[in-house]
Each structure stands twice: as structure tokens, then as C-alpha cells.
Amino acid sequence: MTNQVKNAARGRRHALPSMVGAILILSILVSSGLAGCEPSGAELAAGGSAAVDYQPLPGDDWMVSTPTEQGLDPELVTELYRNATELETLYGLLVIKDGHLVAEAYFNEGALDQKALLQSASKSFLSALVGIALDQGCLSSVDQKMLDFFPESADQIADPRKTQVTVRHMLQMRAGYPDEERNSAYLDALYWGEYLPLIVDFPLVSDPGTAFHYSNLTSNWLAIILARACGEDLKSYAQEHLFAPMGIEVGDWLQDRDGHYIGSGGIHLTAREAARFGALYLDDGAYQGTQIISAAWVRDSLRTYSEGVRNYGRSVRFRDMGYGYQWWSARAGDHRFNFAWGHGGQLIVLLDELDMVIVTTADSFFGQHDGQSWKHEKAIMNLVGDFIQSLPNE
Numbered sequence: 001m002t003n004q005v006k007n008a009a010r011g012r013r014h015a016l017p018s019m020v021g022a023i024l025i026l027s028i029l030v031s032s033g034l035a036g037c038e039p040s041g042a043e044l045a046a047g048g049s050a051a052v053d054y055q056p057l058p059g060d061d062w063m064v065s066t067p068t069e070q071g072l073d074p075e076l077v078t079e080l081y082r083n084a085t086e087l088e089t090l091y092g093l094l095v096i097k098d099g100h101l102v103a104e105a106y107f108n109e110g111a112l113d114q115k116a117l118l119q120s121a122s123k124s125f126l127s128a129l130v131g132i133a134l135d136q137g138c139l140s141s142v143d144q145k146m147l148d149f150f151p152e153s154a155d156q157i158a159d160p161r162k163t164q165v166t167v168r169h170m171l172q173m174r175a176g177y178p179d180e181e182r183n184s185a186y187l188d189a190l191y192w193g194e195y196l197p198l199i200v201d202f203p204l205v206s207d208p209g210t211a212f213h214y215s216n217l218t219s220n221w222l223a224i225i226l227a228r229a230c231g232e233d234l235k236s237y238a239q240e241h242l243f244a245p246m247g248i249e250v251g252d253w254l255q256d257r258d259g260h261y262i263g264s265g266g267i268h269l270t271a272r273e274a275a276r277f278g279a280l281y282l283d284d285g286a287y288q289g290t291q292i293i294s295a296a297w298v299r300d301s302l303r304t305y306s307e308g309v310r311n312y313g314r315s316v317r318f319r320d321m322g323y324g325y326q327w328w329s330a331r332a333g334d335h336r337f338n339f340a341w342g343h344g345g346q347l348i349v350l351l352d353e354l355d356m357v358i359v360t361t362a363d364s365f366f367g368q369h370d371g372q373s374w375k376h377e378k379a380i381m382n383l384v385g386d387f388i389q390s391l392p393n394e
Helices: 003-011 019-032 074-084 119-136 160-164 167-171 184-192 216-230 234-246 271-282 295-302 371-390
Strands: 090-097 100-106 319-323 328-332 335-342 346-351 356-362
Touching (some): 074 371, 100 271, 119 167, 119 216, 119 271, 119 295, 119 335, 119 346, 271 295, 271 335, 271 346, 328 371, 335 371, 346 371
Antiparallel strands (some): 090 356, 328 335, 335 346, 346 356
16 A cells, blocks of 8 residues: 555545434445445355354444455455454454554454453553643653652662663663563562562663563553653643544543553443544544544654564564553564553554554453463464464565
8 A cells, every 4th residue: 555545545535424423324224225335244254163243333433444344355364353253361352454444353251332441552551641641741751750659668689780671671671670471479469569668679680772571560660651641640630632633432440559551451431432542542642533642643653663572472473572651562474563461461553564453352360371361362362363364464
């Protein structure tokens, strides 16, 4: 797709008809047999396979279309959804192409209105909030020091390297704090939910800015920094400045023992709402013509600052893993992409070159980090990775 065509397609995004008008038009088209639907389930299930239904429901939040109308091979989409029916913990699977919802289905306990726990995919929302806070002047720079926001801990610090940790290091997961998921004692401390003392207690395992370590606590401290800098609890701030402009009412948001909203993985949204967030990043931070996040921040967030990071063995399809500002990057086949990633198989995948967003929601396996949870998470990631690999270049 040329840049001119791609930008024109993006310009049409979210130019939504009213809900009543959309439903009326759709009803007329369906009744006259002109809705432009994909082949019937029987036709798609050639060879005796079970029928696959992925036609989106109409609504006022997305323009709906079909894969064919948006230049996407329906056979590839059918195969994706047929394989999805075999996964026991998958809740929702959405595909957005050129600003249109072209495929949608819910499985197992999933539903259209289900606000699923996004787990660590919440970190990418936290990154967006940092960008908004910078635009508003709550934060002056990503090079502000972490301990400037925690004066109650500053005089207890024994390791002078901690005084050099910046907001930028925290966004990049290069602050030097350890990966809790590789140490049972650290993981227990994370789930205990009292995070402020751990700024002092947890040792650095590398000099700030020198190495990637996936630290949930770092994201939790970053969330507290935002709340303190902007003088408002994080959920209220996010609802006003990020979610409300997209027409979203955020669901439950987990809190720590001190009442701070958790930055590492506490947000609940529907799959469609998560997809709106993905589209926001493909549109360089704009939604329906309103700039919610600066385009410069989107570009900075999706850059790769750490290459060759471990993927915990979760997927054999997501290769060449990297990390930006609380966003992952990877390659599947010929396609390089960014994605938000949460435990259990929560994914918001951005395929910029194809103008596509893929979203999955799933059983969050909250508090469960074992072979069973990782097996199901891996299956969902491989499902998406196989689909991405199958897509031709544009």
C-alpha cells in the first residue's frame, strides 16, 4: 500500500454514521440481499469443516465491513477463526482493517460486552498516559528522576545507582530492577501489593539504562508517579484524558494495598474498546479528528530500545522480540509489528504496514503463573502469529 493510499484510508477512520442510521441501512441491505457479506458458513467451510461465523455486529463504535471489501483474503480469516474455536481459554478475537471491523467472534465465556482484565497489556495504556501528562505539563521530561517523586524513600536508598533512574528508563524497562517473574520471592512481594517499600528493598541487577529487565514493579511505580505529578488518582485522570475522548467508560481497575491504581496490569475493557486504543496508535494518536496523544509520543513509544529480549517461551511465532515505551515489538513471517501483551493471551497487535489491528482477550489466569497458564497463552499467541505469517505484503 502506498503512503498516499494508506493515509487516505486512515483519514476515513471512524467517520461513523449514527447508530440508528447504520442499523437502518444494514437492515435494508440485508433484506434486499445486497449487504456485501462474505460467503455463507457452508461455503466457507468447504471440505466438510464446521461453519465459521465471524461477521461483526453493527454498532455505533465501529464501521463494519468484510475482509473482501477491505482487500483481505477471506479464506485466511476463515482459517484464523476456525483455529480459534479449538482454544479453550480464548474469549474474543477481532480483526480491524483500514479502520473497519471486518471480523469478530466470542468464544467460551467471552461476550461482546465483557470487560476483560487486560493484564500487562495495561502497560501500553500507562505509556499513553505518560505522553498525555507530558503534553499537559504534569511531567516536564522523561529524564526526570524517579526518586524526585518518592521523597519518603530517597533518604533510605543505599545504592547510589537508584538516584539515577529516570522516567525514560522506567518506560523502557531499563531501570535496573529485577524481573519478578523469574524469582518466586519477588513475585510474592509483587502480589502482596505494598509497592513503595520495594523501591528501597529490591536490589538493582544492572546499572540504569544498560539492560532490559521486565519489571512489573517499575510500571506500578510509574503509575504512582503519574498520579502524584498530575494531582489526581490514575483512573480518574485516564478516564478524563484518554478513555472519555474515545467514548470509553473504563471498567474495574485493580488497586494496591495503599489504594494506588496498578500500572502493570489492572485495566478492564471490552475487546472493541481495546481495538479502539490500537487504532488510536495506528492513527498517530488521533481519534475522530481529535489528537489525544501527540504523534511524536506515538513514534517514540513504538521505537525499539531493547532488541533480542526474551519472550518467556510464550510463542514460537513471535520472533526477534523488542521493547519500546511499555510496548513490545516482534516479527512473524515477513511482518514486523508492535503489540500490547498481557498474561493469559491479551493482545493488541498493530500491523502498521497493513493498516490492521488484531485483538484477543482471554482467561487472565490472575495470580497463576504455571505451565497450564503459559500453555494457553502460547496457543493464543501462536494463533495470531500464524495468521500474521499468512498475510501477504502490501
